[in-house]
Amino acid sequence: MSSTSVRVALGDRGYDILIGPGLVADAGRHVAERLPGRPLVVLTDSTVAGLHLDPLMASLRASGAKVLDPIIVPSGEASKDMGTLAGVLDDLLSRGIERKTVLVALGGGVVGDLGGFAAAVALRGLDFVQVPTTLLAQVDSSVGGKTGVNSRHGKNLIGAFHQPRLVLADTGVLDTLPRRELLAGYAEVVKYGLIDRPDFFTWLEANGEKLLAGDPGLRAEAIRVSCEAKAAVVAADEKESGLRELLNLGHTFGHALEAEAGYGTALLHGEAVSIGMVMAFDLSVKLGLCPAGDAARLRAHLSSVGLPVTAAHLPALVPGGDWSPGNLMAHMGKDKKVKDGTITFILARGIGQSFRQAGVGMDGVGEVLRGSLGT
Ligand SMILES: NC(=O)c1ccc[n+]([C@@H]2O[C@H](COP(=O)([O-])OP(=O)(O)OC[C@H]3O[C@@H](n4cnc5c(N)ncnc54)[C@H](O)[C@@H]3O)[C@@H](O)[C@H]2O)c1
Ligand SMILES: O=C(O)C(=O)C[C@@H](O)[C@H](O)[C@H](O)COP(=O)(O)O
Ligand SMILES: [Zn+2]
Numbered sequence: 001m002s003s004t005s006v007r008v009a010l011g012d013r014g015y016d017i018l019i020g021p022g023l024v025a026d027a028g029r030h031v032a033e034r035l036p037g038r039p040l041v042v043l044t045d046s047t048v049a050g051l052h053l054d055p056l057m058a059s060l061r062a063s064g065a066k067v068l069d070p071i072i073v074p075s076g077e078a079s080k081d082m083g084t085l086a087g088v089l090d091d092l093l094s095r096g097i098e099r100k101t102v103l104v105a106l107g108g109g110v111v112g113d114l115g116g117f118a119a120a121v122a123l124r125g126l127d128f129v130q131v132p133t134t135l136l137a138q139v140d141s142s143v144g145g146k147t148g149v150n151s152r153h154g155k156n157l158i159g160a161f162h163q164p165r166l167v168l169a170d171t172g173v174l175d176t177l178p179r180r181e182l183l184a185g186y187a188e189v190v191k192y193g194l195i196d197r198p199d200f201f202t203w204l205e206a207n208g209e210k211l212l213a214g215d216p217g218l219r220a221e222a223i224r225v226s227c228e229a230k231a232a233v234v235a236a237d238e239k240e241s242g243l244r245e246l247l248n249l250g251h252t253f254g255h256a257l258e259a260e261a262g263y264g265t266a267l268l269h270g271e272a273v274s275i276g277m278v279m280a281f282d283l284s285v286k287l288g289l290c291p292a293g294d295a296a297r298l299r300a301h302l303s304s305v306g307l308p309v310t311a312a313h314l315p316a317l318v319p320g321g322d323w324s325p326g327n328l329m330a331h332m333g334k335d336k337k338v339k340d341g342t343i344t345f346i347l348a349r350g351i352g353q354s355f356r357q358a359g360v361g362m363d364g365v366g367e368v369l370r371g372s373l374g375t
Contacts, residue, residue, distance in 0.1 A: 004220065006227040008143060009235040013163050017143060017227045019220055023170035024131060025055045027104075028063030031129055034166050035102055038127070041068040041095060043088060043115040044106040045075035048133050051176050056106055056131065068095045073114065077263045080110050080149045082158065088118045102127045102165070108134035108181075109141035109269065113159070116147030120162035130167045134177055135185025135219075136270050138169040139192075139226035144234040144247075150263055154334035155255040161239055169227075171220050182212055183307050184270025187250075187277070189222050190302065192229040194277060195246050198352025200225055205301050212305055245337055245356050249346040250277030253369075256331035257311055260321045267314065274307040275372065283360070283368045284347040294350045312374040325369040329362060 003020025018030060031040065040060050044053055049072045060067045071091045073079045092103070103126050105115030112130050119128035130142035148159015174182065186208065193201030204222070211218035230247065237243040254269070254276030261267035281298050284290035299309045315323045337344040344358045345365075 004224055006224060006231050008163070008231045010163060010238060015163065015165055015167065017167040017169060017231070019138070019169045019171065019223050019227065021170065021172040021216065023168040024052055024106075024173060025059050027056055027129075027131060027168055028059035028061070028065065030166065030168060031060065031102070031104070032063040032065060035127060035129075037065075039066040039068060039098065039101045040104055041092065041097065041101055042070040042104045042106055043073070043111055043118070044070060045073050045079065045108070045111050047075040048107045048111070052106060052133060052173050056104070060104070068097070068101070071095075073111070075107075075110070076265060077110055077150070077258075077269070080114050080263070082149055082151070085114060085118060085149050088114065089122055092118065092122050097122060097126065099123050099126065102129060104129045104131060105142075105164075106131040106133060108132065108137045112137050112141045113147050113156070114149060116145070116162050116164065117149060117159050120147055120160040125162070127165045128162070130164045132167065132169055133173045135174055135182050135223075136188055137185070138171070138174075138223050139185060140188040140230060140247075142167045142169065143227055143230045144244075145238065154259055154331065155263075156336075157334065163238075169223055171216060171223065174219060175214070179212070179306075180268070183305060184268040184274075186212060186305060187270040187274040187302070187307055189226050190298075191247075191249050191273065191277060192226050194281075194298065194348060194351055195229070195249055195354045196352055197225070197229060198350075200229075201301075201351050208301065208305055240336075242356070245344060246346055246354050248337060249348075249354050250274070250280050252276070252332050252335045252337065252343060252345060253279040253328075255335065256328045257314065259331045259334075260323060260328065261314060261318045262321075266317045271308050274302050275309060275311050278302065278309045279368050279372055280346060281348055282371065283345065283364055284349070286364050286368060287347070287360070290348050290350055294348070297351060310374065311369075311372040315373070323373055323375075325366040325373075325375075328369050329365060332365075
């Protein structure tokens, strides 16, 4: 199977997303073609290091580039914090980086977001390359330049827009990804269908389980369509002044759940997005904007592959949490889509018809939260 490519059209800061098998082992050639003669330093996590670091290092070295010692952070969402960022920056400076050094982020969204932010601030800005190794990172986090870390105040509240120079999405590395992580990424794939690609949603209803089971052609196709969808939005509204907010479908609810769950393994980002997208559709139905059948169709598809569609299990999973609607709505108040104290919600008139809406009454939001929690 050959690779395919998607362009993120941002003028002289535009870049290619290459999608296909074998790209980790061929990374040195692709990086050298676009960024010749540049020193390289790889950032990865402890799980990915054991699986995919050696072939990447061998390929980068074989290209003739100077390759510094890799930096390895613990795997998992807890590493997307200021403490780990400080450690990464210290490691970069200890290795003697220069402005022309390129950071290569090998891993999931955690490594990509953390590494991208480190690249944005080290020496006031290094180039970086994304080598995403989770489905979520290949369809979403490696594209578009949102980088950052979590804070005790909320999700992704500290960060920068910093675009990568190249994305190498090696579909072969997904073979080592656990089913739970594949599913978390699949939630973001479904999101693109819900935003403005109803035919893609229908395609996913027919092919989702097969691509999750490992069909390489279907996987590559889903990644390509997802990247095309995201690239189009990012090219139109890089810094999220309007249209890009649509990519946040399900995230206002989802990020509140993640915050209360404590950014651990109890609730993965994609799982929170799955529950959050259902909540967004339920809210749209409650407001009389969306046919109930579309919300039911979404629920049915997410459940059929094994994604969570309610928050009812979370209080037992994270018993110390305050799962009251009031507390979750307080988390939602930290959303970056808040303007003049009012949250802009991403709602839907149906599958593939999402839109932005300010001024949504919080009574309805509370009812949706209570419904999902079963309280
Ligand atoms: N910047 C953006 O636009 C954007 C978009 C979506 C999500 N995100 C962020 O991405 C993060 C979630 O990313 P994620 O789901 O990739 O999580 P992750 O980076 O924590 O990776 C998930 C787990 O899979 C492991 N892993 C990674 N690749 C593997 C492989 N090939 N084989 C086996 N194990 C592998 C990791 O070590 C980790 O334990 C969240 O912090 C979320 O906020 C950012
Ligand atoms: O790229 C975007 O824009 C997104 O919103 C993609 C989301 O899937 C992603 O989770 C993003 O990190 C959320 O951003 P935030 O601004 O809500 O923190
Ligand atoms: Zn997301």
